[in-house]
Amino acid sequence: MESSLWYEMLNDTLCYANLWVFACIIAVVFLWQTSFRFAAHLRRLTTFTDKRQYYHRVPNQRLAWVKRHLLYAPLVRNRHNREWQLSRAVNMGTLPSRFHTLLLTTIVVMNIVLCTNTVPYGSKESTVAELIRNRTGYMATVNLFPLFVMSGRNNPLIRLLHVPFDTWNLLHRWLGRIVVLEGLAHIIAWGVPKVQTYGWSTALGTLKKPFMFNGLMCLVAMVIIFLQSPSPIRHAFYETFLHVHIVLACVAVAFLWHHVYRYSCRYYLYAAVGFWALQWLARFLILIYRNYGFGRRTAAYLEALPGDAVRVTLQLARPWTFSPGQYCYLYIPKIGWITSHPFSVAWGETGQTLLGSYDEKMAEVEAGAETSPPGLASAKVTSISLLIRRRTGFTDKLFKEAYAHGRLQLPLDHLGRSSASTLGSSMSEFPSAALKVNALVEGPYGNLHTLDSYGTVLLFAGGVGITHCMPFIRHLVQGHSDGTVAARRVTLVWIIQSPEHLDWIRPWMTTVLSMEGRRDVLRIQLFVTRPRNPREIKSPSATVQMFPGRPDVDTLIKMEVEHQVGAMGVLVCGNGGLSDDVRRACRKRQGGNELDYIEESFTW
Ligand SMILES: Cc1cc2nc3c(=O)[nH]c(=O)nc-3n(C[C@H](O)[C@H](O)[C@H](O)COP(=O)(O)OP(=O)(O)OC[C@H]3O[C@@H](n4cnc5c(N)ncnc54)[C@H](O)[C@@H]3O)c2cc1C
Ligand SMILES: *[C@@H]1O[C@H](CO)[C@@H](O)[C@H](O)[C@H]1NC(C)=O
Secondary structure, three states: OHHHHHHHHHHHHHHHHHHHHHHHHHHHHHHHHHHHHHHHHHHHHHOOOOOOOOHHHOOOHHHHHHHHHHHOOEOOOOOOOOOOEOOOOOEOOOOOEHHHHHHHHHHHHHHHHHHHOOOOOOOOHHHHHHHHHHHHHHHHHHHHHHHHHHHOOOOHHHHHHOOOHHHHHHHHHHHHHHHHHHHHHHHHHHHHHHHHHHOHHHHHHHOOOHHHHHHHHHHHHHHHHHHHOOHHHHHHOHHHHHHHHHHHHHHHHHHHHHHHOOOOOHHHHHHHHHHHHHHHHHHHHHHHHHHEEOOEEOEEEEEEEOOOEEEEEEEEEEEEEEOOOEEEEEEOHHHHOOOOEEEEOOEEEOHHHOOOOOOHHHHHHHHHHOOOOEOEOOEEEEEEEEEEEOOOOHHHHHHHHHHHHHHHHOOEOOOOOEHHHHOOOOOOOOOOOOEEEEOEEEEEEEOOOOOOOOOEEEEEEEHHHHHHHHHHHHHHHHHHHHOOOOOOEEEEEEEEOOHHHHHHOHHHHHHHHOOOOHHHHEEEEEEEOOOOOHHHOOOOOOOEEEEEOOOOHHHHHHHHHHOOOOOEEEEEEOOHHHHHHHHHHHHHOOOOOOEEEEEEOOOO
16 A cells, blocks of 8 residues: 555656656757857857958858758658658658657657656566556656647747747657557556456446546547548648547547546646647737737738739738748638638738728827838838648638639739739739738747848748748848848749749839849849740849759759858758758758758648
8 A cells, every 4th residue: 555655656756757858858959049049149240340251151060060960860861851652642741850850759768768667567467557557647647738838839938949830740749649659558557457357348347437438538539639640631631630639639638637637647637728728818819919909900902823822911900020930820711711821921011001091090100110111120010911822722712712803803814814913013002803801810920040140041942932031031131231130142042833923922022122232132043943935934134043944952052152151041941852952952061161951841
């Protein structure tokens, strides 16, 4: 009796140990990220006096080694983001990187150790089973706390550690699998001795007792979650997956609540649920705050563009602090009901020129905002624009609605595009064909890295990935002319399928290209992979060039390294294949010049 009390206390201690390991990992990542950012900040400051930035080109060899072999390394050879596919329809997901694998292995090993240590293996089988049963039950419950923390888009650790949501999502998935396995071990360690001593019918009979029944139902819900979560299913029916997942999680929690209410591990469940509730509350408050202000509501203007894209301009109910790298969740009740989808904020505009009459309060805010020119980080904007590529769900409906409306309003030219988009409508006026709908926007999220400290910036965008790069370009060109960033060379490499995709960003690009001092710093290389005829490929100027086919990423980076000023930052946002190519080239160059690789993937 005494020893079982001791074991229960031990279970509590091991639960603490579990959370302490997480806390230590968080502390280490925090220190690492903070020192990294601090170093970048110092670098940025010194470049204001040291224009040639020779010093910053020289890498720290040890750090370069770590980046090459751990941080930027895919698990095996070069593959990381390109999806593993059985066939075109079945997507097996991506492989975690080496560093992520290390992290996941740590968590798995920790859980195995915590579930099996101090078990007296020499003693009676039933005692061993009972211990393992109790231990795995405790561990599954305590793990729910980090599991739920990692699940949310408002997880405060994202900001604190500058670790993006997709990484948390990866950890969430693996920790979830661990919890389900612990749950299964729990019921097996309960069931085997029961069946051995009393036989099947009695053992199954015990399951009718409320305590057992609740535990069983919780596990059933968890196993269904486990079965519906593999990448092919998740990606094929993302919205359905998400909602079923949330409902099942609620069911599991409700049954577990009644299963553990007598045990000390219940507090971890309460903490998990409390944290979850807070995240939902935060989401709700952000939605209200962002979309209902000064008696106004957020409105969205949808314009269908050639090449299966929609430009969404959101007239915000409240000014928004715009900075590069942001994304937001878009809700359009008319089209997507209560579902929300993440999109990068491609452009922000202070509102003087926008349509619709602003009431006085808005005008005041704008007057305040005028002091900070658009393009500068942390400028308040009153409208933001998204560019959305048509896929098969919400985005498909969005495109169809916008297209049908545009068609009604305006005659189409021979390519089937409405004149609104070909006229290169400036941001200051919406073409009359834009469809106005009510929308809700939730954000800003993202915005976790800055490129301000790099003397050389190389941006790779594949297709609609340009949305993530656009604000950086504008910010760096503006910063260069104001003398607030380190950038001396900014190169955009944009890969598109056909020249009509240029229309997606034409008005914004026109603005950027006419910015002061742009020619000194920004060069653009467009690669058109499927030109209809060679005459379409013409380079407008020396700083804006167009090529047919795919870029040779390695050569491009090599050329940039040869002319490198200061440290170099390489940002890539595109499909998995492009990211993997850029990643490989960047790893290869580690140790030569200082070079950082940053990736945004648009999927989780
Ligand atoms: C941070 C981030 C920024 C993004 N920025 C842009 C952008 O600027 N422009 C753009 O065109 N696309 C962007 N995307 C991708 C965009 O979110 C998806 O293409 C869109 O949600 C697909 O909706 P759908 O219903 O048409 O998807 P479907 O055709 O049903 O599915 C296509 C894929 O989209 C993903 N997806 C679907 N719904 C969601 C959801 N609610 N949340 C997360 N992923 C989902 C799934 O992985 C799915 O495999 C971004 C994604 C992320 C994560
Ligand atoms: C396992 O948990 C049960 C139920 O609380 C308890 O009675 C038993 O003493 C525990 N056994 C051990 C070895 O911890």
